[in-house]
Amino acid sequence: MATTPAEPRAPEQRTNRIGLTVIDYKGGKTTLCAGCGHNAISERIIEAMYDMGVKPERVVKLSGIGCSSKSPAYFMNRSHSFNSVHGRMPSVATGAMLANRNLIALGVSGDGDTASIGIGQFVHLMRRNLPVIYIIEDNGVYGLTKGQFSATADLGSKLKSGVINDLPPIDTCGLAIELGATFVGRSFSGDKRQLSTLLKAAIAHHGTVMLDVVSPCVTFNDHEGSTKSYKYVKDHEETLQEMSFVPHFEEIDVEYDPGTTVSVTMHDGSRLQLRKLEEDYDPTDRIAAMKRLSEAHDAGEVLTGLFYVNTKAPTLIDLLNMIDQPLATLPESITRPSREVLEAAMEELR
Amino acid sequence: MATMDVAPQGTGGQLGRKRIVNDMSIQVATVNGSGSQSSNTVLLRAIFQMGVPISGKNLFPSNIAGLPTWYTIRANKDGYIGRKKEIDFLVAMNAETARDDVMSLAPGASVLYDEPLALDKLRNDLVFYSVPYDKLVATVCPEAKLRKLVKNMVYVGVVAQLLEIEMGEVEKAIRKQFAKKVKAANLNLAAAQAGFDYANGSLEKRGIFYIERMNKTAGKIIVDGNSAAALGCVFAGCTVVTWYPITPSSSLVETMIEYMKEYRIGPDGKATFAIVQAEDELAAIGMVIGAGWAGARSMTATAGPGISLMAEFSGLAYYAEIPGVIWDIQRVGPSTGLPTRTSQGDMLSTAFLSHGDTKNIMLIPCSAAECFSMASEAFNLAEQFQTLVFVMSDLDLGMNNWMSDPFEYPTTPIKRGKVLSREELEKLGGFARYKDLDGDGVGYRTLPGTDHPAAAYFTRGSGHNDKSNYSERPDDYEQNMERLNRKFETARSFVPRPEIHHGDQGKSKIGIIAYGTSHWGIIESRDQLRNEYAIETDYLRLRAYPFTREVHDFIEQHERVYVVEQNRDAQMLSLLKLDLKPELTTRLRSISHLDGLPLDARSVTDELSTMEGK
Secondary structure, three states, rough: OOOOOOOOOOHHHOOOOOOOHHHHHHHHOOOOOOOOOOHHHHHHHHHHHHOOOOHHHHHEEEEEEOHHHHHHHHHHOOOOEOOOOOOOOOHHHHHHHHOOOOOEEEEEEEHHHHHOOOOOHHHHHHHHHHHHHHOOOOOOOOOOOEEEEEOOOOOEEEEOOOEOOOOOOOOOOHHHHHHHHOOOEEOOOOHHHHHHHHHHHHHHHEEEEEEEEEOOOOOOOOOOOOOHHHOOOOOOOOEEEEEEEEEOOOOOOOOOOOEEEEEEOOOOOOEEEEEEEOOOOOOOOOHHHHHHHHHHHHHHOEEEEEEEEOOOOHHHHHHEOOOOOOOOOOOOHHHOHHHHHHHHHHHHHH | OEOOOOOOOOOOHHHHOOOOEEEEEEEEEEEOOHHHHHHHHHHHHHHHOOOOOOEEEEEEOOOOOOEEEEEEEEEEEEOOEEOOOOOOOOEOOHHHHHHHHHOOOOOOOEEEEEHHHHHHHHHOOOEEEEEHHHHHHHHHHOOHHHHHHHHHHHHHHHHHHHHHHHHHHHHHHHHHHOOOOOOHHHHHHHHHHHHHHHHHHHHHOOOEEOOOOOOOOOOOEEHHHHHHHHHHHHHHOOEEEEEEEOOOOOHHHHHHHHHHHHHHHOOOOOOOOOOEOOOOHHHHHHHHHHHHHHHEEEEEOOOOOHHHHHHHHHHHHHHHHOEEEEEEEEEEEEOOOOEEOOOOHHHHHHHOOOOOOOOOOOEEEOHHHHHHHHEEEEEHHHHHHOOOOEEEEEHHHOOEEEEEEOOOOOOOOOOOOOOOOOHHHHHHHOOOOOOOOOOOOOOOOOOOOOOOOOOOOOOOOOOOOOOEEOOHHHHHHHHHHHHHHHHHHHOOOOOOOOEEEOOOOOOOOEEEEEOOHHHHHHHHHHHHHHHHOOOOEEEEEEEEEOOOOHHHHHHHHEEEEEEEEOOOOHHHHHHHHHHHHHHHOOOOOEEOOOOOOOOOOHHHHHHHHHHOOO
16 A cells, blocks of 8 residues: 555565465365375475466366375465366366467376376377376375375385385386477475476476476375385485576576586576586487486486476477467357358258 | 060069059168269269159178178158168179078069179069179270279169169269269269160160159258268357267268368468367367366267266266267167167166266257257257257268258357356356356356456365365255256256157057157158058157156157167166156057167057057
């Protein structure tokens, strides 16, 4: 108000570039377990969306079934959300984007929802390069049904009950890269900085983003012998790059040494700077990415970072050559051809 | 004459006097993949152009090439275009089935056969015509590679000559068939002419069947139901189509792709639609639901196996209240069943598709014209009631050629249902997604992307309250389910009403209820029942589920009601029983047709007259 003197604002009153506070990006109170990695991921999503100045009304949150898929209720209440059926969120996301190409789709899935029941729709989502940010909140177990192994559980990982997993895991990142996803990385719910940076770059990306975020299940998979526990991940994490992100709306010129840093210009003009921790790792090289992931498996590493990015590939929406306006709200004058057109069609059938 | 075979015995004496005009079934027996479809279409069109009502039914195997296929053209002066059991004129081109085909004919039928097949020794009560196809085709088609393709056009000329179909009409039909390929048209025309000339010079007409010009097809069109449905969806303002190929529904979407490209690309070259081939039926319906949720007019087309796969998602659409249109082009089940045969076997499972208490709106077209008009109705109902609408076509309707009146331009505007705009939200301040403000069970929704802070809501397939918040409260659940039921009851007054035909002498005590393609057998059977058994019937053709008031009244007004359907378990009769007062259910009797072939009038007449003690 004009009559009151200006006070320094509390963080929750600070606004982003579109004039919203972080409160405008909040969701309902979480019902997940205290300490669940998924809650940390929700926090990072809120931050990234706020920092990027994304209008919440443009975002659609989509999920399948499971603990992970409940989490969209816990962030961004001003965005439409659709908690659909188990393993089939990709098709719902695809339909929504066909209906309204201006939406920003954020899909939240789990390792069971993606790699077991949902593997069929997952692989086809990846190969279509639909514009969507697809996050797997990956804890290696089914939480909501009380701790059975999922298909991302590592070979030799142990359940609380002592059962040992004797099947190899599905590497969702390797799969996504092979099938055509254009922004693929892995992070850890406990790594604030890396996850935030990846999420902001994901928002700037045009195409399918696939982020596998290891997110320990404190109730069913955080014990000794589990390869998805906080301790195990901290002890075995290998980071590919140190990342920083410069959004397109910030006029900062960052100096970097092309010998040690790769700079990726995103679709919207933002820049992702990747300081190489491993010599010669090129995130635009698909084959190298898959090779490095395979090596990480063999070495028992939890490899994190941006594995692969391609800012040039056309998305499904590009390929469909659709009108710029959302199909959803096209008026009858556009979607119903004229009487003369019908008459011409009838004439052809006479 | 060398090629005229044994004179039919027994019937031979009468043949000279008897003439059957514009009332016959012509069957062409061939192998699939041999290119006979063009010839059959030309023959069909030539008769149609002479003003004689026709239908064309393709009986084909689930196979790409080399297995037996039969194409049956029915010409009927009275406009009966359902299947007729008896074949009057057989064109036997397939050595493998020729013997069986000939043996199954009724005495007096005509057979046109390829000379080497030597079928004339099989029976002496038929009229046989032998044609040296290879010799004839060699004279008109010097290029040996093409002969196989034009061989079939030779029989068109022979049949034309024998039945007195005008060659001018054959030529017109060939020109239409090969509109963009003048060379092919000329070659085919020469082949047909060679057949005609051969028959003219070398065959003596002994059969009793004739086509004569009449005027019952003026202005009409020939179209298959799937093309009609495709065109209907184009004019219904459909914007998103997702699909997974399955016989007999694939041609619906494939034709729609062609129509969309022709009629729905804007002046800037941009599409006003999106069509995506999904990885399976689960994804196809998932995309329909995602698109419907986000506000598109979305649809898919499938058949029974696809419907089964869509069960889970359709329950989500029912419970979360999301519009979409699903075309079920029914084929024979269970399981893979007979993929290329027709059935009405999905009625019961679709009505209640999915677990829990679910009920779905079904529309049931009987004709190409209804495939067209019901497309617009289906989309309007889906958005009005925020639910899936299933359009229950079948293989006979979808894939066969039907004579139809030209389609009428939709008179009802596109209705988008209760969708709140940004401005309305601004006025209201907010909304509760599933609150029944109007007493019709239908809440107000907002579309994702609506630029208002109060627009968003959380859509879920789990238990929810008015505001779409998660709820496990017993009263929330019960109230929600009761409201959904109220919505379904409201739909009763909005779905297409049945079509009722009364008997000539006022109201009969006997009623017939049927639906879909059974209609064509029923209208013919009612005339047979009247003419042959003096049984007068009234007839109600169902066009939708849930049933409207008229259905109850009709059953109330008749002592016995025969429910005729193309499935084993009297599925529609079962649905009726659930809806009726208990004392009325005993009036229902089932006539079921189960062989995968389109329903024919004679089967109904035989069974109904027997059940009536005649």
